[in-house]
Amino acid sequence: MSKQPTENSRKLIYAKINELYIQTRSKYLVQFPDSYVTFNKKHSARVVVLNDSMLKTHIDGDLTYGIFNGGYFNKFITFDVDFNDKGLARWATLKLIDVLVREFNIKRQDIHVSVSGNKGYHVDMFFDKPIPVKEIRAFYDNVIATVGKLQDGQIEFRPSWTQGVKLPLGVHQKTGNRCWFCDNETLTPIKSFDYLLDVEPMDSTIITEADFGLTDKQASEFEAVAAETNIMANVIDVSAALQKARRILESGRLTESNSRHSTTLTLACFYNSQGFEQEEAVEAIMDILNATPPQYFSKGSTPDHWLKEAKRLVAYAYEKDMKLGNADKQVTIYKSEILAVLQCGTFKQKQMLYAMLVTSKRYGPTFYLKTKTAMAMIGTTSRETVQNAIKTLVQKGYVEYRRKGEVDIAKSLELGQFRHKPNKYRLLLPEVADDEPSVEVSNEQSVVDVALKLCDVKEIKRYVKRREYENKWAL
Known part of the structure; x- marks a missing residue:
């Protein structure tokens, strides 16, 4: 049995919990024997806001409290190792710690493990200043991808604004176990409340300055330049491979040396957002890596290893449906744009032009669109429907090809059969006026939803045939 802390020690422990963990006092968890209450x-x-009297109750073991983050920033991260089997939980925790130390250069002294009170563990890291949640999540995603697939359990991200985490050193109200900190090499519980007093936050730049993915601004730039540089296929062209690889590096597309791992995951998310098959994503990533000068890789890094990792990280990104930045970004649609859509032709052609309009706003005025992605956008299983719709839009002057039917010479030679680069497009819609009505739209809203927000029924009927209106537009 451990001794309860002295009164003076208690004050220091409360102060340390406030310093390391507490990010909001207005929202918190309380664990009861049969449930959690927010x-x-x-x-x-x-x-009542979370206060030191509640922390006293927590340390005494009468009630157990948990906390949420501040909404936009985290000053710590918890990897919540949750398994039904205690042995598997121990194995996963030790593997996680090993990955943090070996692959992400985290000092072992900055990794703090506590028992969850049941069969799992909490692995905490504290930062000397708050870090945007998006950056912490990017770090978490990369760590979990490196840990690899886990059976019969998971390692979850905590805390967020919606998912809290129990504070350490309390008593699990269901099992009665004290949530002690542990030795991070053996996972042996350290039955002392004073462990927390020696914990110091780590340098946050270890997380924020490491290349764990692109910032929002970089992601937006990357997506816009991707089409411009033909990054997904023709970067391997013999005559321009090295030049384009350097250009991508200098522009921040592969960021910096020794960034192969995080860049691979970033690209996997990007290609997933663009509707690539997993095999196509792996090929495109390998094209880029193979075209990169060797000095940008760590010593001993080999193409065989890149390929193995590319397959694993692509599979992870697709399994989790991770997408890069702009895939779900809201965009502004103007009335003149919708009127152009209404006039363009059949309902499928309207859907196609609207889908291309949204794509151009997300990924830049010149964009590429895979047939399979377009099929999903307009709700058809027919490639011919998509191809005919785009062909008609081009003929009517709504869209122009910026690249069409171009053979990917390098890939064709490699595979022994013709492979084409995806077509690139640009819309030819009139410029919008400054004072036009507009709406913000997301992926959930169809062309019908948006048109009905911007136009009255009379306007819609002016451009839509009666049968189409009755079948598709009538409320």
């Missing part, structure tokens, strides 16, 4: 002062004025 208290949120914004939902009820009767809720």
Whole structure:
């Protein structure tokens, strides 16, 4: 049995919990023997904000408290190792720690493990300043991808605004176990409340300055330049391979030396957002890596290893349906644009032009669109429907080809059969006026939804045939 902390030690422990963990006092968890309850002062004025008296109750073991993040920033991360089998939980925790130390250069002294109170563990890292949640999540995604597939359990990200995490050193209200910190090499519990007093936050730049993915601005630039540089296929062209690889590096597309791992995951997310098959994504990533000068890779890194990792990380990104930045970004649609869509032809052609309009706003005025992605956008299983719709839009002057039917020479020679680069397009719609009505739209809204927000029924009927209106547009 461990001794309860002295009164002076208690004050220091409360202060340390406040320093390391507490990011909001208005929202917190309380664990009861049969459930967790969330208290949120914004939902009820009767809720008391989290305070040191509650921390005393937590340390005494009478109630167990948990916390959420501040909404936009985290000053720590918890890897919540959750397994039904205690042995598997121990194995996964030790593997996670090994990955953090060996692959991400985290000092072992900055990794703090506590038992969850049941069969799992919490692996905590504390930062000397708050870090945007998106950056912490990018770090988490890369770490978990490196850990690899886990059976019969998972390692979850905590805390977020919607998913809290129990504070350490309390008592699990269901099992009665004290949530002690552990030795991070043996996972032997350290039955002392004073462990926390020696914990110091780590340098946050280890996370923020490492290349764990692109920032929002970089992602947007990357997506726009991807089409411009033909990054997905023709970067392997013999005459321009090295030049384009350097251009991508200098522009931040592969960021910096020794960034192969994180760049591979970033590209996997990008190609997933673009509708590539997994095999196509792996090929495109390998094209880029093979075209990169060797000095940008760590010593001993080989193409065989790149290929193995590319397959693994692509599979991970697709399994988790991870997509890069702009795939779900809201865009602004103007009334003149919708009127152009209404006039363009059949309903499928309207759907196609609207889909291309949204794509151009997300990925730049010159964009590429795979037939399979276009099929999903307009709800058809017919490649011919898509191809005919685009052909008609081109003939009517709504769209122009910026690249069409171009053979990928390098890939064709490699495979022994013709392979074409994806077509590139540019819309030819009139410029919008400054004072035009507009709406913000997301992936959930169809061309019908958007048109009905921007136009009255009379306007819609002016451009839509009666049968189409009755079948597709009538409320």
